[in-house]
Amino acid sequence: MPPSPRVAPVHRRAPGFVGSTLAIARKDTLIELRSRSVILSALAFAVLAITIFFFAWDPTAVASIDLAPGVLWVIFTFSGLLGLHRSFGVEQPTRAMDALLAAPVDREAIYLGKLIANLAFVMVVQAISLPAVALLYNVPIGGYLWPLIGVVLLASVGLVAVGTLFSSMAVSTRLAELLLPLLALPFFVPVILPAAQATARLMNGRAVSEVSGYLSILAAFDVVFLVVCTLLYPYTLEQ
Amino acid sequence: MKFSKLGVVAVIAVIGVYIRAIYFTPFDALQGPAQKILYVHAPSAWVGLYLAFGLVFITSVLYLWLKDPKLDRVASSSAEVGFVFTSVVLITGPLWAKPIWGAYWTWDARLTLTLFLWFIYAGYIILRGAIDDFEMRARFSAVLGILGALLVPFIHLSVYFFRTMHPMPVLLKPSAPSMPSDMVITLVSAFCALTLLYAWLLHERYLLATERDAALEGRS
Numbered sequence: 001m002p003p004s005p006r007v008a009p010v011h012r013r014a015p016g017f018v019g020s021t022l023a024i025a026r027k028d029t030l031i032e033l034r035s036r037s038v039i040l041s042a043l044a045f046a047v048l049a050i051t052i053f054f055f056a057w058d059p060t061a062v063a064s065i066d067l068a069p070g071v072l073w074v075i076f077t078f079s080g081l082l083g084l085h086r087s088f089g090v091e092q093p094t095r096a097m098d099a100l101l102a103a104p105v106d107r108e109a110i111y112l113g114k115l116i117a118n119l120a121f122v123m124v125v126q127a128i129s130l131p132a133v134a135l136l137y138n139v140p141i142g143g144y145l146w147p148l149i150g151v152v153l154l155a156s157v158g159l160v161a162v163g164t165l166f167s168s169m170a171v172s173t174r175l176a177e178l179l180l181p182l183l184a185l186p187f188f189v190p191v192i193l194p195a196a197q198a199t200a201r202l203m204n205g206r207a208v209s210e211v212s213g214y215l216s217i218l219a220a221f222d223v224v225f226l227v228v229c230t231l232l233y234p235y236t237l238e239q
Numbered sequence: 240m241k242f243s244k245l246g247v248v249a250v251i252a253v254i255g256v257y258i259r260a261i262y263f264t265p266f267d268a269l270q271g272p273a274q275k276i277l278y279v280h281a282p283s284a285w286v287g288l289y290l291a292f293g294l295v296f297i298t299s300v301l302y303l304w305l306k307d308p309k310l311d312r313v314a315s316s317s318a319e320v321g322f323v324f325t326s327v328v329l330i331t332g333p334l335w336a337k338p339i340w341g342a343y344w345t346w347d348a349r350l351t352l353t354l355f356l357w358f359i360y361a362g363y364i365i366l367r368g369a370i371d372d373f374e375m376r377a378r379f380s381a382v383l384g385i386l387g388a389l390l391v392p393f394i395h396l397s398v399y400f401f402r403t404m405h406p407m408p409v410l411l412k413p414s415a416p417s418m419p420s421d422m423v424i425t426l427v428s429a430f431c432a433l434t435l436l437y438a439w440l441l442h443e444r445y446l447l448a449t450e451r452d453a454a455l456e457g458r459s
Contacts, residue, residue, distance in 0.1 A: 162386070169379050173369035182365060183383065186358040190393035194400065213400055221393055228389060232382045235303055239378070 020105040024113025029120055031090060038086040039124060042079040046129040049075050050136055064137040069199040071137070073192050075129050076122070076152070077159070077185075083121035084163040085180050087114050088171040101237060111164065111233035118160045126152055144202045151202070151211070154218040155195035158225060162187045165229040168236040187225075194218055249439040252432035256425065264425045276335040278425055282433040283327040288356055290437060291321025292388065295363075299384030302377060308452070311377035314384055315367060316444035320437055322360040328353055348398040355394050359387040373452065 015023060032039055053071045054064070091097040100110055130152070134141045141148060163184050170179040194214035201211050242250070260278040267274035298314035301307075332350065333343035344350065363383050370376040418426070 165382070165386075169366070169382065172375065173366065173379075174371070175365070175369040179366065179369055183362045186355050186362065187386065187390055189355060190390065190397040193397040197400070217393070217397055217400065224389060224393075225386075228386065232303075232385065235378045235382050239374075 014104050017106055017109050020109040021113045021116065024100075024105070024110055025116035025120070028087065028090070028114060028117030032086070032117070032121060038082055039121060042082045042121075042125050043128055045082065046075045046079050046125055047132060049078070050129065050132055054136070065139050065203055066200075068133050068137045068139045069196050069203055072130065072133050072199060073196040075133075076126060076156070077188055077192060079125045079129070080118075080122045080156075080159055080163060081181055081184065083118055083125070084160070084167045084184070085170070085177045086121075087118050087164060088167045089177065092171055098238075107234040107237060108230050111168075111230055114168075115160055115164045118164050119156060122156050122160060123153075126156070139203055141203070143205075144208070147208045147211070148199065148202050151195055151198045151215065151218070154215060154222060155191050158191040158218060158221045159188055161222065161225045161229050165233055165236060168233065172236075191218065191221055243439070243442065245435070245439045245442060249432070249435040252428075252435050256428045256432040260425045260429065264421055265419065267422075270339055273335055273338045276331050278429040280328060280331040280335060281426065282430045283324045283331065284353070285430055286433050286437045287321045287324030287326075287328055288353060290434065291317045291324060291441075292356060292360075292391075294441075295321065295384045296388035299381035299388075302381045303385075308373065308377060311381065312445055312448040312452070313441075315363075315380060316441050316448055318360055318363050318380075318384070319444055320440045322357070322364060323440075324433075324437065325353065325357045325360060329357055346398075348395060351398045352391070352394050356387075356391070359383070359390070363387070373456075 014020075050071060053067065053074070057067055088097070091100065101107070130141070130148075133139065163180075166180055166183045166187075170176060170183065173179050175182075194217045198211035198214040198218075202208070257278070260275055264275070264278075266272055294317040295314050298310045298317065302310040302314060332353070336345070337343050363380055366383060367376055367380050370379060
């Protein structure tokens with residue numbers, strides 16, 4: 001008799017690299033979906049930041065369209081840090097990481113699984129804060145939505161690639177969550193800078209071809225740091 | 240404090256070079272005495288940004304490969320000494336920039352790059368301070384040392400793009416200003432003297448790290 005679909009079969013073959021990567025991504029996403037602890041605070045942070053930034057500038061001196069790209073990227077950066085810390089922090093209290101390491105799973109798969117879950121986290125925050133900024137700052141984004149999403153995606157991959165690695169390191173230190181921004185922010189600069197510049201140009205109605213230079217920097221950053229961080233990740237674990 | 244032979248040579252070289260720079264090297268025709276900061280600024284940048292950072296990168300890669308604690312001690316010593324030299328660059332730069340450019344700071348590519356290397360050095364030192372286990376501390380800082388070096392071209396590229404789209408004040412190019420030979424000799428000797436100083440400090444810091452690790456290991 002075939003096993004009922006709701007019960008995991010005991011003798012199932014161990015999943016391959018892609019299978020275990022996705023399983024870990026699914027595990028982290030499920031934990032976050034069920035507890036909703038960090039995503040809600042990240043979203044609350046995003047909305048509060050949008051409000052605070054608006055009043056931090058003189059609206060008669062600075063047009064809100066000039067403000068919007070900066071606000072957007074500051075929010076993406078800091079709400080991303082909230083999610084990144086959770087990524088390995090969630091394994092800490094019960095030392096679940098030890099079980100994960102004992103499982104027949106490649107360490108690179110753990111990193112990539114965490115990375116995918118973090119990317120999903122960051123994208124949820126972006127999916128809500130981007131329209132919120134467009135709405136509250138009165139910036140019409142409809143005309144260049146797809147190129148803008150491209151910029152945001154390319155930048156997010158870079159941020160999350162570096163951030164996931166540093167999160168793994170930071171949780172094992174005495175400073176824990178305090179260390180993550182300290183290590184990660186200098187690495188975020190070459191991502192935020194081209195991303196914010198490209199966003200500002202798109203918002204000012206420039207052609208997509210004008211931002212292609214920025215896009216190639218972002219793509220190069222993604223490729224280099226995805227590969228290097230995947231290779232270096234095993235060194236951030238207990239050996 | 241006991242001076243090693245290298246220390247004596249380095250300190251004498253540094254004193255000699257700066258006596259020459261202050262008293263026996265002519266003033267710059269346009270910049271006057273302010274230009275003399277060059278003899279501290281440029282050699283410190285060479286040591287802090289290229290030599291020390293390069294050594295951190297190389298020893299970090301080698302550490303992850305060979306797992307020899309000596310390599311970690313060299314890397315951490317080089318990072319600390321490099322941090323000091325980079326701080327010197329960041330202090331002398333604005334002091335020179337104010338009278339010549341009219342502002343202490345501009346977000347030019349080189350300045351920004353230096354600032355971020357300084358942040359990475361600082362993060363490296365703070366990271367090491369936050370880990371007690373020797374082996375883990377060595378691994379983590381090696382990872383950061385490698386990533387930091389890979390970041391440099393990206394910072395350079397992104398800031399370069401950022402800046403070339405806006406007009407900037409004309410900066411000193413490393414090749415363009417042909418200097419009188421008096422100045423060139425002083426500058427070249429300053430490079431040598433500060434490189435010696437770096438080598439000495441690195442060596443002393445390395446010995447200290449060895450002693451400290453041995454003492455801590457004996458205690459535990």
